[in-house]
Amino acid sequence: MTDLARPLTLVSALAVTAVALTGCVAKTAVDPAASFTVDSGADACTVSSDSATSGTLSFDVTNSGDQITEFYLLASDGLRIVGEVENIAPAASRTLTVVAQPGDYFTVCKPGMIGEGVGRAAFTVTGDEVALEGPDAEQKQQAVDLYAAFVKDQVGQLVPAVEDLTSAYIAGDDEKARSLFPLTRAYYERIEPVAESLGDLDPRIDFREVDAVADGLDWTGFHRIEKDLWQPAKDALNADGETSAWADWAPSTPQERGEYADLLTADVQELYDYVHSEDFMSALNDQGIAGISNGAVALLDEVATGKITGEEDWWSGTDLYDFAANVEGSKMAFSLVSDFVTSKGDDGAALVEEISDGYAALEEALAVHGSLQDGFTPFPELSDTDRRDLVDLINALAEPLSQLTSTALS
Numbered sequence: 001m002t003d004l005a006r007p008l009t010l011v012s013a014l015a016v017t018a019v020a021l022t023g024c025v026a027k028t029a030v031d032p033a034a035s036f037t038v039d040s041g042a043d044a045c046t047v048s049s050d051s052a053t054s055g056t057l058s059f060d061v062t063n064s065g066d067q068i069t070e071f072y073l074l075a076s077d078g079l080r081i082v083g084e085v086e087n088i089a090p091a092a093s094r095t096l097t098v099v100a101q102p103g104d105y106f107t108v109c110k111p112g113m114i115g116e117g118v119g120r121a122a123f124t125v126t127g128d129e130v131a132l133e134g135p136d137a138e139q140k141q142q143a144v145d146l147y148a149a150f151v152k153d154q155v156g157q158l159v160p161a162v163e164d165l166t167s168a169y170i171a172g173d174d175e176k177a178r179s180l181f182p183l184t185r186a187y188y189e190r191i192e193p194v195a196e197s198l199g200d201l202d203p204r205i206d207f208r209e210v211d212a213v214a215d216g217l218d219w220t221g222f223h224r225i226e227k228d229l230w231q232p233a234k235d236a237l238n239a240d241g242e243t244s245a246w247a248d249w250a251p252s253t254p255q256e257r258g259e260y261a262d263l264l265t266a267d268v269q270e271l272y273d274y275v276h277s278e279d280f281m282s283a284l285n286d287q288g289i290a291g292i293s294n295g296a297v298a299l300l301d302e303v304a305t306g307k308i309t310g311e312e313d314w315w316s317g318t319d320l321y322d323f324a325a326n327v328e329g330s331k332m333a334f335s336l337v338s339d340f341v342t343s344k345g346d347d348g349a350a351l352v353e354e355i356s357d358g359y360a361a362l363e364e365a366l367a368v369h370g371s372l373q374d375g376f377t378p379f380p381e382l383s384d385t386d387r388r389d390l391v392d393l394i395n396a397l398a399e400p401l402s403q404l405t406s407t408a409l410s
Contacts, residue, residue, distance in 0.1 A: 034058065038109070040069045040088065045109030045119025052100065054127035056290070056409050059096040059107075063088045067112045068305070071096060073123065076104040081197040082287070083294055086113065086301040087398075097405040099290045100125045113305060114214040143336040144284050147292050148275075150332055151191045155268075155275050158187035162268045166261035169225055172254070178229050182313070182321035185222055186372055188268075189322045190329030193298040195271055197283070204267045208314065220263045223313075228252050228260075230315040293337045293405040299330035300401055304394050308387065310379045320369055320376035323390075327366070331359050334401070340408045348407055351400055358397030365393055 034053065038061040039046040047059070061071040067090065073083040082105060083098035102125050110117035161184040168177035188195070188206065195202040203212065205221045212219035228251055252260065274280055284291060306312040307323040334355060341348045369386070370376035 035060065038062065038071055038107070039064050040071060040109040040111065041065045041118075042067070042111055043118050045071070045107060045117070045121070047107050047121065047123065050122060051124045051126065054100055054102045054125050054130050057098055057100050057125075058406065059083075059085070059098075060093060061085055061088055061096065061109075062093045063090050065111050066090050070110040070113050070117075072106075072108050072110070072117070073098060073100070074106040074108065076106075077199070078106050078120075081193075083290075084196075084298060086298065087304050094402060095406065096294075097290060097409060098294070099130055099286070099288055099409070101130055101286050102127055114211055116215070140289055140340075141285075143292060143340075144288060147295075147333065147336055148281060148284055151194055151280075152275050154187045154191045154329075155272050158184070159268055159272050161187060162265055166225075166265055169229070170254075170257050170261050172257075174229050177225075178316070181222075181226060181229060181316060182318035182376075183372070185318075186321055186325035188222075189302070189325035190299075190332070192302060192326070192329070193295045194275065194280075196298070198271075198274060201267060201271060201274075205264065205271070208312065220260060221267065222264065223315075224260050225264065226313065227315050228257065230317075289337050289340060289408050290405050292333050293408050296330045296333035296337075296404060297398075297401055299326045299333070300394065300398055302326045303330075304391075304398060308391055308394060313379070317378035317380050318376070319379040320366070321372060324366055324372055324376070327359070327362060330401075334359070334404065337404065337408050341404060344407055344410060351403060351407055354400045355397065355404065358393070358400065362390075362393045362397055365390060 034055060035058045036052070037048040038059050040061055040063050042065040059071065059073070061069075063069045069088045070084060070086045071088070071094075072081055073096065075082055082100070083096050085094045085096040088094045105123040105125060106120055107123045108117040108120040161180070165177055165180040165184045168174075168180060192202065192206070195205060200217070203215065203217055203221075206223065207215075207217065207219065207221060208223050209219050209227070227249075231249075231251060287294075303323050303326045307319045307326060310317070310319050312322055313319045338352045338356075342352050369382065
């Protein structure tokens with residue numbers, strides 16, 4: 001059985017260590033010349049410039065379309081995500097702040113948050129390598145090392161948890177597999193932005209059926225297994241009285257179950273190999289404090305765009321497990337940069353206090369519905385008031401959290 005006590009203990013231990021970090025953050029304020037505007041429309045992604053000098057870059061993204069959108073800065077391979085900002089509502093604006101090393105990149109927007117996106121364009125960064133320096137370089141590196149240790153621990157526990165889950169799934173012990181499913185996913189949900197940075201690895205592990213179809217991908221991973229484990233009647237209707245996603249559905253044969261299990265095991269092993277590689281540490285070191293801070297924001301966006309709608313674990317209704325794990329991972333990342341933000345004076349300290357209060361309020365509200373250890377209320381059983389209250393708390397936390405990266409780098 002998966003043990004969820006250890007990751008929670010680790011989160012607390014790392015947070016305590018983070019509090020011990022001292023010193024002032026290096027002066028990497030965003031120069032006006034390194035600030036860009038992005039217009040994300042229905043079929044275009046217009047960036048105010050296609051080049052920059054290495055250092056701290058800021059992209060102010062405005063959604064001029066009629067769908068929720070995302071903006072990405074991609075590495076030269078067009079797959080690895082260097083920075084992203086999600087959940088930008090129509091007429092709203094969000095800011096992405098990253099530390100960019102010299103090299104070739106791509107910018108792209110994703111209206112509707114599915115598919116390949118629109119307006120992909122080359123973006124070039126010139127200049128010198130950005131290195132950690134100054135009196136707080138050691139503290140910055142320690143924060144990066146602590147986050148790397150957290151990620152490695154979570155993935156290290158994910159591997160055997162997936163083995164237990166898939167073994168039960170292959171054996172046809174669906175009751176056991178259903179009990180393991182949400183607990184196993186918690187390890188993944190805490191560090192999901194790491195997998196999302198690796199091109200098609202996250203889609204293979206965690207895409208919903210509708211996302212895989214939209215992107216023209218073979219549907220595999222957690223949610224493919226989930227659909228086998230929770231099978232309502234084929235003639236079930238959705239909330240609108242229409243034929244549900246179960247129409248023409250055929251449960252997997254024993255051979256197919258084995259194939260899906262093997263694919264998930266292999267993909268999780270690939271994630272494990274990556275987070276224990278030099279490439280992973282190099283990517284973390286390149287992103288530095290900004291990467292950790294943006295990870296905190298990305299995980300809360302995961303809650304806002306999927307978990308709180310009940311669309312993530314469509315068949316099992318275990319979305320609150322994912323919700324809790326995303327919040328834990330986000331809070332972990334926040335804890336590692338909070339000292340740097342506090343060092344910015346009264347404004348930074350006030351921002352950290354506001355964010356901390358936001359996490360506390362969200363955790364308190366979530367605890368009303370259960371816990372990872374004892375289980376959560378199935379998402380469909382939440383009342384409209386319950387969901388609205390959680391949405392309000394997420395939005396209240398998202399606003400100050402969105403300021404975290406730019407404040408840490410100021």
